[in-house]
Amino acid sequence: MRDGFSFNEKDVLTTGEVARICNVASRTVSKWFDSGQLQGYRIPGSKDRRIPVSNLLQFMKKHNIPMDGLMSGAPRVLIVDSDANVAETLSKVLKEQTRYDVHVAHGAFAAGAECEKFRPHVMLLDVHMPEAESGAFCAFVRGSEDLQMTKIIGMSSRLTDGQINQLVGRGYDSVLRKPFTVRQVIDMIENAHALVA
Numbered sequence: 001m002r003d004g005f006s007f008n009e010k011d012v013l014t015t016g017e018v019a020r021i022c023n024v025a026s027r028t029v030s031k032w033f034d035s036g037q038l039q040g041y042r043i044p045g046s047k048d049r050r051i052p053v054s055n056l057l058q059f060m061k062k063h064n065i066p067m068d069g070l071m072s073g074a075p076r077v078l079i080v081d082s083d084a085n086v087a088e089t090l091s092k093v094l095k096e097q098t099r100y101d102v103h104v105a106h107g108a109f110a111a112g113a114e115c116e117k118f119r120p121h122v123m124l125l126d127v128h129m130p131e132a133e134s135g136a137f138c139a140f141v142r143g144s145e146d147l148q149m150t151k152i153i154g155m156s157s158r159l160t161d162g163q164i165n166q167l168v169g170r171g172y173d174s175v176l177r178k179p180f181t182v183r184q185v186i187d188m189i190e191n192a193h194a195l196v197a
Contacts, residue, residue, distance in 0.1 A: 011053050012052050016029075023121055025148040028148070077120060091103075107129065111123075126155050174188060
């Protein structure tokens with residue numbers, strides 16, 4: 001998915017490819033298919049499902065699934081930080097230096113709404129946000145079937161190695177220590193997105 005799909009050559013997709021495009025787990029795509037929400041067909045003599053691209057596009061429009069990453073394969077990154085200056089600066093730098101599709105949220109409630117619409121591949125989450133102290137927002141993302149593929153990178157300026165290990169054990173995929181360089185952020189996003197794509 002790094003370079004996107006060439007729909008001219010490929011007008012039928014597997015459930016795994018659809019899952020990467022929609023940023024959900026493969027089993028979610030199978031449920032959409034089996035319930036009749038997402039139209040497709042089974043390979044004769046096999047349980048494998050195939051979804052025509054035209055059907056997927058209709059489904060994505062109907063369910064407001066972002067299409068911006070569809071052709072480019074650009075990683076969708078959501079920055080969640082209650083400090084607006086930090087979030088906006090990071091967003092500006094990432095937009096200037098990468099091909100990422102970047103959105104910003106300044107609190108857990110706004111981030112939850114963004115997750116529903118935007119379905120980020122990678123989330124940069126300030127672990128010291130008031131609403132996220134208990135890890136409740138991280139737990140919300142981990143508990144959402146539609147966000148199973150989202151990678152969560154915690155951001156913190158005051159955690160010990162032991163605390164970082166605890167966060168990783170509670171659902172964060174990794175943690176960035178502030179202050180960090182743009183290169184560190186990009187490397188971490190690339191590594192996380194490679195696990196999704």
